[in-house]
Amino acid sequence: ATKEQWQSLVDFGKKHNILMVNDNPYSFVLGSDPRSILQAEGAREVALELNSLSKTFNMAGWRVGMVLGNAAHIQAVLKVKSNMDSGMFYGIQKGAVAALKSGKAWFEKLDNIYNERREHMFRLASLLGCTYDPEAVGMFVWARLPEGAPRSEEFIDKLLYEKDIFVAPGTIFGEQGEGYIRFSLCVKSEKIEEAIARFKKEK
Structure with missing residues (x-):
């Protein structure tokens, strides 16, 4: 805000x-x-x-x-x-x-980790044809589903069963989440890269 x-x-x-x-x-x-x-x-x-x-x-x-x-x-x-x-x-x-009592260095280190993960998440979201706000802050990446995509829950089910990748549908956070999915930056970069590689391999 x-x-x-x-x-x-x-x-x-x-x-x-x-x-x-x-x-x-x-x-x-x-x-x-x-x-x-x-x-x-x-x-x-x-x-x-x-x-x-x-x-x-x-x-x-x-x-x-x-x-x-x-x-x-x-x-x-x-x-x-x-x-x-x-x-x-x-x-x-x-x-x-x-x-x-943590100093500025703690926040900088944490932000570096989350920034790296966020860049990987952006790549994954782009592979899925989703759009997102690159300026957004916080520990999650909210992505809008591509035009003509099925409902959020159908979209993530397809992703889960066909690519073995799970992403949270926006609808579990309320009705306004329809048409969106949410990625968490709590996932390590290696795991995000694994998801990207799996998606590319099976695409």
């Missing part, structure tokens, strides 16, 4: 007295300019932002995250949270502290 889009959302929230919650776990992945909804004027009055160590620090499954906002909203969250559990295992907390 652009800063202008976030400002528009914040203004909408203020106008209609709606609490906006922005889930922003990919803000530090493949983006040299991390952005937050809290940068919008007046956002602290009507917005909370969530972030996670899962994506930025490869701590998926550790369930370590954060919420940012004004004191009143945070207190409301804590009131509910304190009745749901009694805290996080201390070892995980120590791991989170160590992760948060």
